[in-house]
Amino acid sequence: MRDERLNPLFERLETLSGVGPKLTPLLQKLVDGKFVWDLLLHLPDRWLDRRVRESFADTVPGEIATVQGEVHAYHQPFNDRSPHRVQLVDSSGFLTLAFFRADPRWMKSQFPVGAMRIVSGKVEEYRGERQITHPDFVIDPAKGETPPTVEPIYPLTAGLTNRRVHTLALQALQHVPEDLPEWADKHLIAQKGWPSFREALVWLHDPPAYDEDRFALARERLAYDEALARESAFALARAARRQRPAPIIKAPPSAVNRLIDKLPYRPTGAQMRAAADISSDMTRGYPMRRLLQGDVGAGKTLVAAFAAVEAAAAGFQSAFMAPTEVLARQQFDTLDALLSPLGYTVASLSGRDRGSAREATLMGLEDGSIQIVAGTHALFQEAVNFRSLGLIIVDEQHRFGVSDRMKLATKGDSPHMLVMSATPIPRTLAQTVHGDLDVSILDEKPPGRKPVETRAVPDTRLEDVVEAIGRALQRGERAFWVCPRVDIDDDDSSAVARHAMLEDELGVQAGLVHGRLKPAEKDTALEDFRTGRTRILVATTVIEVGVDVPEATIMVIERAEGFGLAQLHQLRGRVGRGDKPAFCILLYRPPLGETAHERLDTLRRTEDGFEIAEADFRLRGAGDVLGVRQAGATDYRVIDLAKHAPLLEIARKDAEAVLASDPEHKSERWQALRMARELLTPRVAQGADTDS
CATH class of the missing domain: 3.40.50.300 (P-loop containing nucleotide triphosphate hydrolases)
Structure with a gap:
């Protein structure tokens, strides 16, 4: 159940004043959600300093500035293509305002000669004079009005103005409870100089002053909150998985050694290290969830074959799932060539299989005579039954949804799962991006691969x-x-x-x-x-x-x-x-x-894929390198991996420490973390263990 203090944040956007039937879908599209909280998570990407300058002389062409001056003259346009011009004067000189296609009556009422006006906009140089074309703000100080000291600038979509979004964000801020408990470590907050959660939101949406350092600290604070919420969800998922029994797969070393002896080359050190990781995972009695990440040609299939051999030697079946029939056929050909000479039975299964051949495969899987099968989505069809499925290997895992992996996992009793990816990402991001998966990296090429x-x-x-x-x-x-x-x-x-x-x-x-x-x-x-x-x-x-x-x-x-x-x-x-x-x-x-x-x-x-991934990350940023919503793993609302990646590792260790010290989840800190997860856990993290 959601803590009732959070309910105001989960009121729908249309409860905000001014949000009607026409504006609602535009706002939902902009903030990628339906609630007030989604609007608050739509953060500004920059802030404009709207403080009034001392004089016109303090302005710099190309910058946005706010100035105050007396209306000295108003000039109507010479023709339809020329602008209305208003000349302001102060102690340092003149500044011109230009308005194209303006209503003359509005111009005269807005700029009577001798009146003081505060204007704000981009200062340009035109014929040797300072000029602002179509100011963002025109204010009469005699009425006691002033422009905002700081104006947050938001990413926008068609049909919405920055002023409208900011006005709604200010309303949304009133929904943030005053009494939220602190879920981040207090020593870390002090060390980093972070504001509280609520203060961070205020500094981003309604800053009391223009202070770039405070903007950065507020954004970093919220990024850490998101990292901590996400990592605590994954810590819970890992803890829950460890409570579920899984096949204990322990094969004699001779099983894998027989395969190694048949190879025309020696496996790389990276392959042997990854194989040892997987072998150790499968003996622990709870389901393995490991990512095998390797560059093109690094030899992932051989490592997976080692695991399948161990499973077969221990009396369990293995299923290799590939996203297309061509890839499944390639997997079958490779595995058949490697393992059939050692006496293992390898089969393939795809949607194209028909008739007696398909029936024979289904029977072999059900009676256990087929020990290893390579296939497509056909592997989790209702007609497919395994006698003792102990290991699932998913190739090109990013092409499968969580539900696909879950369907295949239901064919066994909490089988171990190895997912493989040939898409290198920067080493510094591997663990954080892949969430609940342990990671093994193949960073060596097998001998004989020509450049x-x-x-x-x-x-x-x-x-x-x-x-x-x-x-x-x-x-x-x-x-x-x-x-x-x-x-x-x-x-x-x-x-x-x-x-x-x-x-x-x-x-x-x-x-x-x-x-x-x-x-x-x-x-x-x-x-x-x-x-x-x-x-x-x-x-x-x-x-x-x-x-x-x-x-x-x-x-x-x-x-x-x-x-x-x-x-x-x-x-x-x-x-x-x-x-x-x-x-x-x-x-x-x-x-x-x-x-x-x-x-x-x-x-x-x-040709080093990891060096290339680092360069790509530097040139394009995480969103493009990883895919903004790559299988949900990078569905961040606040975190910018280029800036905040180190925070994820800090959050991971903190979440594990909190869980280890409070396995019953009764401490105030853990209860506060539960609220953070409600607010800031990416959808994938909330269902992190659904495919287990």
Whole structure:
């Protein structure tokens, strides 16, 4: 039950004065919610100093300033295109106000000669004189009015003005209770110099003075509150998970050693460390929830195979779930080649399977004769039953929702879960972004992976690139050609136009994959390329992850300057998987801007996905690198990861300490934290353990 003191914050937006049927949907869209509290979480992104300057001479062109002066003269426009001009005077000189298409009667009533006026707006220089065009405020000081000392400036959407949003935010502030308990550690508050929760909201929405340091401290305080609420929710989820029994999977070392001995190479140190983490998790008697994060080609599938072998040796089944049939088929091929020679039975299951083959697979899963299965969403269909599902492995986990993982988890008795991602993020963010998951990182490449030679080429040399592709196809190699969009009539860099051009120029049948195709059409095109029925594949970024074609040696990325670094790196990772030299051609349209030049140069210089992720984070910020709502994990309302990432680790340790010292949840601090979670826990954290 929600603490009744919070009820005023959860009143609907339309209870605010002035919010009617027309304004309500606009406001809901702006603040991404329906409640007064959602409006308060829509924070200003800057503040304007509206204090009245001593004189006109104190203003600087290009800045917003507030000044007071006497109306010296009013000049009507010469024609329809010229403005009304009002000349103010003070002890330092003149300042002109310009109004286009204004009502002459309003102008004369507003600016009688000899009257004092306070005006505020952007000061510009026009013909050697100071000028403000269409001031934000025009105030008569004789009436006792003044502009706001500080004006918060909010992100806006069409149909809403800053003044309207600010006025409503001031109303919303009156809903914040005066008697909320302190949920953050008091020593930390003192150390950081943070205001209280309520004071922080006041400093952001209704600041008593212009003080950039106080604005930053108030925002940081609320960011920490959000981090603490989120991390305490995850701490609760971890504690709850530890209370649930799960299969104890403990296999003799010889089981995995047999697989290692059959490999034509030695696993990397990172692979062995990750395998040890997973092995330890599966012996603890409560469900494992671990993320295996590895760069392109780092060998995640082998680590997952180690875990599946341990499960099979201990008498349990494993299910590998991939987001597409092509990826599921690749997983099956890899696992079958690795594990069948050791006597394990590996099967595949997807929506396309029909008839006796499907029935045989379903029977094998139910009677336990199939120990490892690779499949798609078909794995959690009602007809699928396992005899002893002990381990779930989810590939490209960000493509599945929590409900998908939960459905598969119900096929066993609290099975262990390993989720895998080939999308590197900055190491400093890995633990905080992935919330309730323990994290293992593969930061070494297996021996034998050849580097991909990366070249940035202007699109004026398009014909040279096409000729090079033709020579590669004649040598029996294959090539990807990635375009930024599907089909635009006036742009030949679209996938549909480029597909037609390449077929015509090269005289070959080319594959075409993009997001508008039906899943079956997409899978067929990918499978044709994988098996060699087509040897060039034109695609949008739908082939960014997972497609494994060792014969592909060339990746052309057209309009590369428009892609993010991490995305370019993922696309490049589709080639260089065989024994032949591989190339990535970054076709760009000159001239390059500074940021685009740095992106392409970074990609040419390094293949380290984590270094690339750090650079992408620096260049674009967390929202773009991670996806603003990546599976809900970064659904933050206040936290800016570029500024506040260190706070999440502090909050994580604090939440764990509070829970450890108060496992019965009876302390005042824990009860206060419960209120913080009501207000500031991202939706995903509230359901963090629903897939357990």
